[in-house]
Amino acid sequence: MTRALTLILASVPIALIATSAMTASKGLPQDKQSNARNFVLVAHGGAGDYSHLTPEQIAARRAAMTTAMEAGYKVLAGGGRSLDAVETTIRILEDSGQFDAGRGGYYTRDGVPELDAAIMDGQTLNAGAVAAVKRIANPISLARLVMEKTPHVLLVGAGAEQFAESQGVRLVSPYYFFDESRWKNYQERRAAEEKTKSSGLSAQPVHGTVGVVALDQSGNLAAGTSTGGTNWKMPGRVGDSPLIGSGTYANNESCAISATGTGEFFIRNVVAADICARVKYLHVSLEQAATDVIMKELVEQHGDGGIIGLDRHGNVAMLFNTNGMMRGVVKSDGNITIKIRQE
């Protein structure tokens, strides 16, 4: 997108952009027109137990998600790529400090966040991911650099941070991730664990991973996920989010998925790729495929979590087997709807 167009879009209300995006599609061939009508962005802010959050905390998360989705919407309305919309939206969620991603990443048992992220392009199947990075403000953008500037898919830890520096990405101080209330929670948890000598396996799952899937006006899907991982995770533990096919997947031939929940279940069941494979080979709807995996198979295994998904026709799926999953949808009309509970 040119700088001039970016400036214009930034100053035009969302509804107007939607109208002009639709008007601009008039002269396009039929297939492009239907895609233009269909552009969609879906975001999540984690599946889990929302009952412990105060109304103020929920309002803050909603506000952050709205701002992020508006930015992603502008990319799509301006004719931008789904990949850019996914990265733009997730960067804002990471910066907000409201979610278990980027600035808000949960602390490991060692008291520092280790962040994971992945991004995938449904048109080319190119993908990039980083895991266990400690000094990266926007892991989603580093994942994109891995995709575009290396022959690899996944870089971890010190190697990922070295690569970041080589690309001119500034490493932030560990204090960048400091937050009074998360630190207090961490210390309480540590004291409780020491008292009971518990392994931490029985802990109530609390999640706040972020993920975005998008379909652009050219009909291309993309998916991205960013997380600090599960609460009280062991240092070095990597979840499903940066593993292509487990927590993140996009393929124009089937669907785009971003998952959230206890990652070990999503890894063992290769959830994102399994849902897309069902769409591709069984010819079932995305909703059906996701229901079978999340609401049946995972439930049978006591695997908690959910997914957001989009197929190439713009059909949206948002399934979760927990008591809540913050999720938002915006289509070309520009109306953003955000929900948390089952309804």
Ligand code: ASP
């Ligand atoms: N799936 C993430 C992980 O296991 C956590 C989450 O979604 O809350 O790392």
